[in-house]
Amino acid sequence: MASATITSKGQVTIPVDVRNELGLSAGDRIEFILNDATGRYEVVPVIQLVKALKGMIGKPERPVSIEDMNAAIVEQCVLAR
Template sequence: MTSATITSKGQVTIPVDVRNQLGLAAGDRIEFILNDETGRYEVVPATRSVTALKGIIRKPAKPVSIEDMNAAIAERGASAR
């Protein structure tokens, strides 16, 4: 069984064989999910493909033009200064 040690700051280095098995690389995010049946936590990659995001945001009722987007960005940028 693979194990790791928790540092005083609560950090853990995920062993290389576990990272490889999960397909993790530097900068990737992971999720800790409680399995209600077993009472144990599962570590899973928090990566999703772009296609999995389809449909999360509804299409606008009226299409927005590039000019409208640029104007909104410029307006917001000017008010931030």
């Protein structure tokens, strides 16, 4: 059985076996969900589906071609130097 210690700041290092089983890596988010049936919390990886991103960025005023996109990327690269 895996175990961990809570630091004075309330932080916990998730044991490597648990991270591997849940498919977690650095930067991933987890949720703590109360299971009403058991009264225990469950640790669940937060997974956002691509569908959840729909509508985050408005539609462009006019269609943008691949050539326009490539030109914009080149322009930003030049400005970044």
